[in-house]
Amino acid sequence: MALLSIAVPELSDLSHLASVATESDVIEAILITMVAALVAVFFLVIFGTPLAYVLARSTFRWKGIVENIVDVPLVLPHTVAGLMVYLLFMSRGPIGAPFNSIGIVFEDAFPGIVVAMIFVSSPYYINAVREGFEKVPVHLENVARTLGATRFHAFRSITLPLSTRHLLSGSLLAWGRAVGEFAAVIMIAYFPMVASTLIYQRFTTGGLAESRSVAFIMILICIAVFVVFRWLTRTVGGYDHDRA
Amino acid sequence: MTMIALKDLSAAIGDFRLDNINLEAGDGEYLVLLGPSGAGKTVLLEVIAGLRSPDTGIVTINRRDMAGVPPEHRGTALVYQDYSLFPHMTAAENIAYGLKLQKRPVLEIRKRVDALLADFGISSLKDRYPGSLSGGEQQRVAIARALATAPSVLLLDEPFASLDPKTRDECIRVMLELKDTRSITIIQVSHSGDEAYALADRVDVILGGRLAQVGTPDDIFCHPVSPEVAQFVGMENVLTGTIMSNGSGRSWISIGPAAILLRAEYPRSARISIGIPAGCVRVVSGQPVFNDPGMNCIPCHVRRVTLGKDTATLRLEGAIPLTAVMRQTDNDGQIPLCGMPVYAVFKDTDVRVLSGA
Numbered sequence: 359m360a361l362l363s364i365a366v367p368e369l370s371d372l373s374h375l376a377s378v379a380t381e382s383d384v385i386e387a388i389l390i391t392m393v394a395a396l397v398a399v400f401f402l403v404i405f406g407t408p409l410a411y412v413l414a415r416s417t418f419r420w421k422g423i424v425e426n427i428v429d430v431p432l433v434l435p436h437t438v439a440g441l442m443v444y445l446l447f448m449s450r451g452p453i454g455a456p457f458n459s460i461g462i463v464f465e466d467a468f469p470g471i472v473v474a475m476i477f478v479s480s481p482y483y484i485n486a487v488r489e490g491f492e493k494v495p496v497h498l499e500n501v502a503r504t505l506g507a508t509r510f511h512a513f514r515s516i517t518l519p520l521s522t523r524h525l526l527s528g529s530l531l532a533w534g535r536a537v538g539e540f541a542a543v544i545m546i547a548y549f550p551m552v553a554s555t556l557i558y559q560r561f562t563t564g565g566l567a568e569s570r571s572v573a574f575i576m577i578l579i580c581i582a583v584f585v586v587f588r589w590l591t592r593t594v595g596g597y598d599h600d601r602a
Numbered sequence: 603m604t605m606i607a608l609k610d611l612s613a614a615i616g617d618f619r620l621d622n623i624n625l626e627a628g629d630g631e632y633l634v635l636l637g638p639s640g641a642g643k644t645v646l647l648e649v650i651a652g653l654r655s656p657d658t659g660i661v662t663i664n665r666r667d668m669a670g671v672p673p674e675h676r677g678t679a680l681v682y683q684d685y686s687l688f689p690h691m692t693a694a695e696n697i698a699y700g701l702k703l704q705k706r707p708v709l710e711i712r713k714r715v716d717a718l719l720a721d722f723g724i725s726s727l728k729d730r731y732p733g734s735l736s737g738g739e740q741q742r743v744a745i746a747r748a749l750a751t752a753p754s755v756l757l758l759d760e761p762f763a764s765l766d767p768k769t770r771d772e773c774i775r776v777m778l779e780l781k782d783t784r785s786i787t788i789i790q791v792s793h794s795g796d797e798a799y800a801l802a803d804r805v806d807v808i809l810g811g812r813l814a815q816v817g818t819p820d821d822i823f824c825h826p827v828s829p830e831v832a833q834f835v836g837m838e839n840v841l842t843g844t845i846m847s848n849g850s851g852r853s854w855i856s857i858g859p860a861a862i863l864l865r866a867e868y869p870r871s872a873r874i875s876i877g878i879p880a881g882c883v884r885v886v887s888g889q890p891v892f893n894d895p896g897m898n899c900i901p902c903h904v905r906r907v908t909l910g911k912d913t914a915t916l917r918l919e920g921a922i923p924l925t926a927v928m929r930q931t932d933n934d935g936q937i938p939l940c941g942m943p944v945y946a947v948f949k950d951t952d953v954r955v956l957s958g959a
Contacts, residue, residue, distance in 0.1 A: 503673040505700035
């Protein structure tokens with residue numbers, strides 16, 4: 359119903375929709391959102407995948423604590439998450455300062471959007487991928503190793519292809535979460551505006567009709583991405599566990 | 603020549619404990635590690651393969667200490683009970699996996715994979731995925747895959763446990779052929795005495811995480827060294843008693859109210875354990891008359907009869923409890939009924955001494 363209440367008025371005034379869709383502010387905000395979320399997922403794949411593997415395979419003393427830290431962003435109010443990101447990455451912050459000295463600024467800048475997105479979407483990626491790794495029997499890796507594979511090669515040739523679906527769906531979840539983030543992002547970077555910020559700003563300054571058009575465009579894009587991705591996950595990795 | 607040796611090996615993993623295991627397997631030998639399920643035998647194979655480190659002790663392969671050598675450099679191939687075929691690869695790709703890692707030329711890989719497929723009679727399954735193969739077929743692919751890289755040691759973890767009896771017999775035949783045609787050291791874990799008897803050059807019995815007995819299958823099954831081993835290898839009648847008298851190469855042992863004659867002299871009042879294979883106990887219904895002075899004859903009655911395919915197992919109660927296995931064709935097909943008074947008859951030479959003296 360909520361979807362209809364947005365879709366019906368928008369579709370009945372296509373010319374207004376088209377004019378909003380071609381506004382440079384709107385296009386820019388949507389592009390920034392999509393690209394920042396993509397970059398966030400990229401960093402998650404690089405750093406989150408090894409962490410997910412370690413959590414899935416090994417038992418070490420502080421594992422419980424690490425697991426809890428991974429899940430923290432799930433339970434924090436997003437303004438709190440944003441504040442934490444801000445404190446760490448502001449130009450005087452413990453991480454922000456050294457980056458600042460090499461010319462990378464997070465406050466009110468693209469990198470700030472990315473780190474806020476990484477922070478809030480990391481548990482979705484790490485937990486999904488970890489579950490995928492756990493479903494691959496450790497015996498398969500063991501056999502691969504006795505056949506001459508190094509630990510890394512066994513991971514790459516056995517575990518990774520067998521958990522492709524979880525990797526893809528984890529990435530999609532994280533991407534979706536990142537695209538939708540508002541509170542954490544504005545704490546560190548109100549500008550450049552992401553789509554959520556733009557919708558909020560238009561809502562508070564211009565009113566319902568102004569923000570509704572942007573929202574509708576976002577809905578269309580997100581649904582399209584989800585459909586394409588779902589189709590991808592179904593085609594790729596179709597050999598896995600159900601057939602074994 | 604010794605291929606594999608474990609020295610004073612101990613490991614604790616979860617609920618398992620392996621305690622001070624010492625064992626050896628010669629080049630080309632077929633060694634069966636026999637023990638009940640959950641005795642830590644799989645852990646032992648993983649230690650040999652380098653997938654787990656022992657708490658203490660040394661593993662040597664080809665007289666080289668394996669401490670710190672990763673599994674990929676040990677030359678040991680492992681086949682798990684569940685076969686662990688890679689589900690995203692066809693049978694042929696599974697077999698080729700190790701060869702590809704060795705960076706062999708494509709043509710050579712194809713030739714060797716085809717040869718292995720033919721050896722195991724699975725050429726027609728080449729392009730099938732593991733999910734569509736039966737247990738016996740999966741097992742052959744798994745063994746072919748393990749042999750592809752020409753390892754010096756093949757480790758088999760309960761390879762026949764989940765197969766139906768017919769497939770199992772066929773796979774045992776495949777293994778026997780393998781043993782005859784390739785000089786490869788094989789260490790197989792099993793809980794089945796039949797498999798050990800059919801395949802092993804040597805059997806190591808593992809009970810409670812310790813090595814209980816090492817020997818040829820005949821040693822283990824006919825002359826177990828302890829009551830525990832005897833019970834595990836299926837010697838049904840294990841009894842403990844005290845020597846009453848001895849002379850002229852025989853001893854009388856008293857077990858409760860019964861006295862049993864055995865063909866060996868033991869000092870008086872020594873406590874010993876004996877075992878009598880159920881297949882050596884005959885059951886007769888009338889009081890028998892013997893010329894043989896070495897015959898034991900114990901009056902008892904039939905407590906329970908269990909029929910097998912062509913055998914009958916009789917539980918006897920009397921001065922001592924005994925189990926007898928007879929063929930259904932014995933006694934002209936006359937199987938004693940429950941409650942019938944009978945005599946259990948066995949020779950003094952069939953009474954095996956398990957421990958003591």
